[in-house]
Amino acid sequence: MRKFMTTTAMAALMVAGCGLAAHAEDVKEVQMLHWWTSGGEAAALNVLKGDLAKEGFAWKDVPVAGGGGDAAMTALKAMVAAGTYPTASQMLGYTVLDYAAAGVMGDLTETAVKEGWDKSVPAALQKFSVYDGKWVAAPVNVHSVNWLWINKAVMDKIGGTEPKTFEDLVALLDKAKAAGVIPLALGGQNWQEATMFDSIVLSTGGPEFYKKAFNDLDEESLKSDTMKKSFDNLATIIKYVDPNFSGRDWNLATAMVIKGDALVQVMGDWAKGEFVAAKKTPDTDFLCYRFPGTDGSVIYNSDMFGMFNVPDDQKAAQVALATATLSKSFQSAFNVVKGSVPARTDVPDTDFDACGKKGIADLKAANDGGTLFGSLAQGYGAPPAIANAYKDVVSKFVHGQIKTSDEAVTELVKAIDDAR
Amino acid sequence: MSTVTTPEISLTPERSTRTSLRSRLQDALPKIVLAPSFVITLVFVYGFIIWTGYLSFTNSKTFPSYAITGARAYQRLWRWTFESDPPSSWYTSITNMGIFGFLYIGICLGLGLFLAILLDQKIRGEGLLRPIYLYPMALSFIVTGVAWKWFLDPGLGLEQTLHQWGWTSFHFDWIKNKDFVIYTVVIAGVWQASGFVMAMFLAGLRGIDGEIMKAAQIDGATTIQLYRRIIIPLLRPVFLSAFIVLAHMAIKSYDLVVALTSGGPGGSAWLPSNFMYEYTFKRNEMAVGSASAIIMLMTISAIIVPYLYSELREKSR
Incomplete structure (x- = not known):
């Protein structure tokens, strides 16, 4: 027909x-x-x-x-x-x-x-x-999605250096918190949360794991302990947002970093457009680092x-x-x-x-090395039905409808199965 | 004499055909005028209801597909209906519909009646007060949603202002709270519609025969008795109209949720209409979207049709 x-x-x-x-x-x-x-x-x-x-x-x-x-x-x-x-x-x-x-x-x-x-x-x-x-x-x-956008003035004030591992990032966020700055600028909309989670999974599980879980949708990977660890890491990092984050647009979150109200945003490189539009220059006003532990790979x-x-x-x-x-x-x-x-x-x-x-x-490096992966949150990892089911699960985890990482992986597998 | 009557006689049949043509035209005129809107309604409302129903039994994804594949969409929705922990999107949508529909209709009716009774006390300045209550209805849901979004935002609106005024312990973050966000939709919806309901009740109150009230007062009825036993029962047709207007506004609420909450934290403010749009257009699951639309239709029919039936039958009796 x-x-x-x-x-x-x-x-x-x-x-x-x-x-x-x-x-x-x-x-x-x-x-x-x-x-x-x-x-x-x-x-x-x-x-x-x-x-x-x-x-x-x-x-x-x-x-x-x-x-x-x-x-x-x-x-x-x-x-x-x-x-x-x-x-x-x-x-x-x-x-x-x-x-x-x-x-x-x-x-x-x-x-x-x-x-x-x-x-x-x-x-x-x-x-x-x-x-x-x-x-x-x-x-x-x-x-590409796996970027950190950091306000340099705030970074200098708290004496931070480029985080190389996830633990470094958490330590950096702690420093910002101690200095009275909002550590993590995030908009609590499902695609922003999921975009950040893409990076966390790549950082936690490495390129092979990301590909298997989020491009091949391999069920073993989706319900593995690595995925649980990724959700735990998400739970760790989500504590550093301000209480008013829910529903905020991504460019407002970027503006928080530009103005120095917040230290860092995890966002795709469209955020750079906002910095440039605000007449900021890289390395003098703001810093762009790969999400810690994802150097060498690109989620696009x-x-x-x-x-x-x-x-x-x-x-x-x-x-x-x-x-x-x-x-x-x-x-x-x-x-x-x-x-x-x-x-x-x-x-x-x-x-x-x-x-x-x-x-x-x-x-170029990621293309040559085979570490260029589609972003699941952005609809390049799987068809829209699955990508949205994934965003649902991440968002429900962030906002507390899903309470534990065990429950989150069960839900993730179920939601993706349902949408297939 | 005969010369006069003859032409009259010869005229009679002619006139009768003319009048019959005219009266036939007169008879047919309403039908002719109604025909286009009848056809349009038939195709664009009932035709598309049937089409949607058909699609819900296919496996349509991005585009409609026409091969019947069974009731898988309904099976999924049925399963999701009982997934409450963690809540499935469909479970959230229908429970929200219950909460929203009940509170929105109930509060609007109650508040509208109350305001109408107050305004009906022959007070001064009624001409000024009436439009003040009525005007929110002139705003679109988008405007209402955005205005209330700013007002309820803890970092921007009420909470922030009260903090600046010195009441720092004040805390009102319902709009950011997954368990309470649906109540903010009720607040905004009630704000918009209660004035309109008030106007309906006011019209009803003005239509009540003053003689009846006088008679009741002579019989010694108190004001409360007067309202409870006589006036409110007499307003029954107004309740019917207001209920139907509010019920359909409740079930089609989509824009308010989007403008006010953009779906709420983790999708916790969804109503079935949001679910339907999301699944049909964003997730390319047209069959599931259609099935949810059909379920919405069935639900509203199950409530409205018996109500209409009983009300209208009693009236004709």
Whole structure:
């Protein structure tokens, strides 16, 4: 029946396509659905807009703000159901594969081969941008999740040094607490808690364990003692938040670190965008360290531009968009603004700040060493149903509905089983 | 004479067809006018109810799939219904619905009636007071939610202000507390709707025949007896209307929870509508989302339909 729906949609599309083709040549316009509406993000997207304008393609913006893309994905679902695809849409991880399985994605393989994407884009990312041997999406950036963001002034005041182990981190948090600063800035929303827990699991169990548990969803690993220890570590670290953390947005938590009200935030590198927007410089105003015990590994998520199966007269515009997206100049310019690192490993890091340079080097090393893993909290470890079940469990543990780490692993296994 | 009557006779059949056409048109006019909205309701309400019901028996994930695969979605929901420790999201949602629905409807009715009776005492400035109570209804749930979120936030609103005024032992963090967050939703909801209920009761009170009250007073009824035995029973149809308005507002409350609590700590403020949206659109479990929607529909029908039936039947008798 899905096939039937797809065929119908395709048929409708072809009719629409013929109708257009009859009285129009190639459409010189790209229609882009996205949720990059906040200051830094919109500025980053403007770089792409400018690049395409130079090639003579107009930009038709379809911004759907809010909710980390939930609203945009709902809008996209409606558009696809109605058969009016945008040229491209910002998409995350498994969503791309879902749409590809439904047969509505285009095929960029020709461009990909010509531009050498298969060599320059990390293999872990290609899992999401290539479906059934065909390139269906253009990755825009790679965010990595296992970072600590520290206010340098506070760090100097309490005389802290870079924590190398989890115990070091706890000692550092204790120092901050003794100095009367909020040790850990956290927003008590399930994705933020789970994002932090990703790092804790990698730190506690190491790369192999993380991969087995959160990418392969191996049941033995999920209910192992290492996982219990990870939950215990989460329980340890969660004591250092302020009492008012529940429900706080991530950027407000970052602001606490920027202002010096709090010492450290565990967050993906989009937090750097906030520091930069507040005119702060790495190493003088703030410090970026890998989450202790995770050096050498990268937990990533990535924004992708999913390319839809548009009518023939729009294909040229789509190819132009995809080529521009993965061009080295755009990858550099965009990611400098966005705070992430380029989605191809052969982009020079000259324009990046210290944290960006470290991010690029780490990504390359992790890609070569096979320690580049999808973030489960960010939807790159498992499909949304499982990722959300995981977030539920972590959040319930943080807020006390789940009381012990024994109970937490039981619930985790059950929730993931349920969602499979 | 005959010359006069003849044309009249010849006119009669013509006029009768015209009037019958007109009267037929008049008869049909309401149907014609209602037809579009009837069709729209039929398709977009009842059609989609059936479609949702159908989907709940499939294994639809991200997109609808049409192969019936059995009642697995309902089995999962049924199992989750009894998972109270740690609470499953569905268990949280339905218990919250119970708490929220009961308190929201109960307090709104009680408070609305109380305010209406007070306002009905021929007091001065009623014209000013009435809109003050009524206006919260003009705000959307999002505005109400955000305003109350700031007001109840311990670091920002009431608690912080009272601390600054010197009452440092004051402690009110319900909105951050997994066990109490649902009551903050009740507070915000009641604040918004009780004025509206008051207006309904006030209209009802004004509609009561003054003769009845005078007669009761002559018979020596006290004010309390007057209200308890005569006025409140006479307001029964208003109770029905208010109950139905409030019940449907309670069961469709979604935006208030999102704006006020963004789901609450660990999802502890979810209502079934939040559950439905989460599962259908965020978790790509459309079948489970549809099943929960159908259960919501069944629940509300189980309450409203018998109530409507008994109330309306009594009236026609």
